[in-house]
Amino acid sequence: MTVLLLVALAVVFAFLAIRARRLITSALWLAGVSALCALVFSLYGARQVAVIELSVGAGLVTVLFVFAISVAGDEPLAGRPVLPRPLSAGLVLLWMLVLGGMLLPGLPIPPAVPPDRAGLAEVLWGPRGLDALLQVVVIFAGVLGLLGLLAESGAPLDGAVAREVAAGRERDLQALTEQLQDGEAVPE
Amino acid sequence: MLQVCLLAILGLPWLGAAVIWLAGDRRPDRLHRLAVAFSAAGGLAALGLLPQATDEVALRLSLGGVFGDFTLVPDGLGVLVAAIASVIGCLAIVFATDYMQHGHQLARFYSLTLLFIGAMAGLALSGSLLLTFLFWEITALCSYALISFHNDDPRAVAGGLKALVMTQVGGIGLLVGALLAYAWLGDYQISTFLARAGSLPEGVLGLIAFGFLLAAAAKSAQVPLHSWLPDAMEAPTPVTALIHAATMVNAGVYLLARFYPAFSSVPHWRLAVMVVGALSALLAGLMALACGDIKRVLAYSTISQLGFMVYAVGSGALFASQFHLLSHAIFKALLFLAAGALITALGTRDLCQMGGLGRRMPFVRTVFVIGACGLVGLPLANGFFSKDLILEGGLEGGPAWLYAGMLVSVGLTAAYSLRLVGLVFGGERRGPDPAHDARPAMRLALALLAFGTLSSWLLAGPLGRMLAGTLPAHSLEAVGTWRLVGAILAHPATWGTLAVVALGFALWAGRRAFTRLARALAPLLEGGLGFEWLNRQIVDQTRRLAALVQRSQTGQLNWNAAAILAGLLAAAAVLLAGGRP
Amino acid sequence: MSLAPLQIAVLGVIGLLGAGFYGLLAGRNLIKIVVALQVLVKGALLGLVAAGSVKGQVALGESLAVTVIVADTIVAVMGIALGVQIRRRVGTLDVKELSKLRG
Secondary structure (H helix, E strand, C coil): CHHHHHHHHHHHHHHHHHHCCCHHHHHHHHHHHHHHHHHHHHHCCCHHHHHHHHHHHHHHHHHHHHHHHHHHCCCCCCCCCCCCHHHHHHHHHHHHHHHHHHHCCCCCCCCCCCCCCCCHHHHHHCCCHHHHHHHHHHHHHHHHHHHHHHCCCCCCCCCHHHHHHHHHHHHHHHHHHHHHHHCCCCCC | CHHHHHHHHHHHHHHHHHHHHHHCCCCHHHHHHHHHHHHHHHHHHHHHHHHHCCCCCCEEEECCHHHCEEEECCCHHHHHHHHHHHHHHHHHHHHHHHHCCCCCCHHHHHHHHHHHHHHHHHHHHECEHHHHHHHHHHHHHHHHHHHCCCCCCHHHHHHHHHHHHHHHHHHHHHHHHHHHHHHHHCCCEHHHHHHHHHHCCHHHHHHHHHHHHHHHHHHCCCCCCCCHHHHHHHCCHHHHHHHHHHCCCHHHHHHHHHHHHHHCCCCCHHHHHHHHHHHHHHHHHHHHHHCCEHHHHHHHHHHHHHHHHHHHHHCCCHHHHHHHHHHHHHHHHHHHHHHHHHHHHHCCCEHHHCCCCCCCCHHHHHHHHHHHHHHHCCCCCHHHHHHHHHHHHHHHHCCHHHHHHHHHHHHHHHHHHHHHHHHHHCCCCCCCCCCCCCCHHHHHHHHHHHHHHHHHHHHHHHHHHHHHHHCHHHCCCCCCHHHHHHHHHHCHHHHHHHHHHHHHHHHHHCHHHHHHHHHHHHHHHHCHHHHHHHHHHHHHHHHHHHHHHHCCCCCCHHHHHHHHHHHHHHHHHHHHHHCCC | CCCCHHHHHHHHHHHHHHHHHHHHHHCCEHHHHHHHHHHHHHHHHHHHHHHHHHCCCHHHHHHHHHHHHHHHHHHHHHHHHHHHHHHHHHCCCEHHHHCCCCC
């Protein structure tokens, strides 16, 4: 019963996160979803993932969101959405119905299987060792990408290239003005 | 030993390609020597492989999972095609050392050619459908890159693109067939497929069979996918001789012959193959009559001769098709290389500017006429025996009306060959004088090929034994050379064919009587009998469709997400309709 | 009516996926879209963990979930960083405006 309550609450929070007008509210609701999910995970017996989710999903990502919003500003966008709202809602509802129709009726109610005693670490470094290594690579790539993106200087157009382009434009403009002043026809 | 030979056939040309690519263009003389050395070594390895042909898997590279094993099976069919590719490739490269003497970017030229030789040998020897497809595509890539070798010439670039696109259409057929076979059999091995093709559902087997026919028609330039080959003549002539006459275009015939035992029971498949072959032979023969460019005439004659081979496979005369494949590879490479010698000496490909060259270039004239004898099928040349075997096979295994069509093609072949020889070597001199006769390396390659044209029919017996001994699924029987020759000479159809050849000669000799007909037909033939128009229409319509579809690409994130969701919905709907697994 | 644990999880997955998809379709703010992606992934995580637990293979489900968390966090971080940079250079986070950029 607790699980049902928590899951329902998570779904409600998710809708609130999507519907929120301000970004900061949205981020906070998302943190709520994450925390609720972590609780549910721990009730399902996945303690370690629950801890990871709580610290990374609810913690780190939320902090990043708040940081980004404080930098990028939080003004609501004016104007209409790209897709008509009924179309979006209809598509999503249809999708949820189809998914529910596919999954729920034939769902076997499995007998309680005695839990496998293998720990997360054993599985992660044993059968799924390759994945774990790849994850390390992904994390590195992500950090590198992040550093590249957040770097203030050295961006492609900030340095010599930008000056070059600006100088070229300046020259063209100069030539054009001179031609016009001379009263000649602009050549093709 | 077998493994060493196999690895050498594939590896040496590719190693050579890498070495030459890395060596760069700085020292052309060294490049010539390197290319000849690597291709000659590959050719020798291929010749060494000939007596070792077997139907066992000789090399196996296990890739596990969905890719299955990549295997090399040096059976008779594969060894034959690989040897043709390696040996003719070596001769073409020897010829190119003279032809490309003042050429630029030699490294690119040689490494692509060597890459092609290795890939073609691999294609022939591969025992796995997936590996076959891989090599198939590498050859297509090399063909494209070499057609567009002179990449500052817009016609060369357009010709290369056309070849690439049209052969890709065929590649799709091959890929779909291979994947279907894998889906049903769980194995990519060709031997498995041949053994268990009967257990496939009829519709699936039919789909695979016609997919492979599409692939073969595109690669072997058969109607209606033939029009890339004449445009491929922008390639340097040694490449044309190698890829677009002697080897790559054989891949389609090879594919059909390889899978004939699996597909022969598919309803209408054999008839479809025969019709495609006969139509190609006939139409290309007609177009060759009206063409004014020496290389394009030879290209049309290639299409026509490949039509003969395809027709032979369809009628079940597998040995005849492979025998003609060997003959054709030799005499057509000879003709193209001789044409290359003419072109370097004259600087033009236009038939109107040739004529009267017989006395100026006696060596080239002699070998060209020998090649033409092979093409027409005059006695003593290899084409005589192989073509007659095809026609006899067609008479036994196919309907009479198609046989009649093939006879007309034989007459047309005689007519356009006589026209070609007459325009080039006979009559008065109509253009600038040739700079020189063939150069030494050219002479070497041409002389070897001319010798082959006159003598390769002696290999009929050993070739038959090799094919019969190593292709258990094809149920061939071996006949000795002399018994075969005796049978051909005793068969009444042979003499009928010779009579048709004489008629074809007479047709060209007495062409004044048909002036009005020729004038009426000329514009039609120059337009490629409407196939060019068809091609253009398809290209235009595709472009229009692309422009239409482009509008759906708004570039807006929300729409993209909506499309993803719609796709998910469609997939779910399909799953729901099909029931849960 | 009592629901089995797996059924509860599936209902939760459907709800979370629906909310996430709606955010992807209707959201115009780039950062909001990253939020929607996060919600979607939470749904997927829930499904993985629940399936692992019901099948008695908690650790396997967990290890898959860890992979997803890693990938998804990277996506979120990159999305946020992109958003910040775009906001600095272009001055808006509206994907409707951003899709008009050329070059």
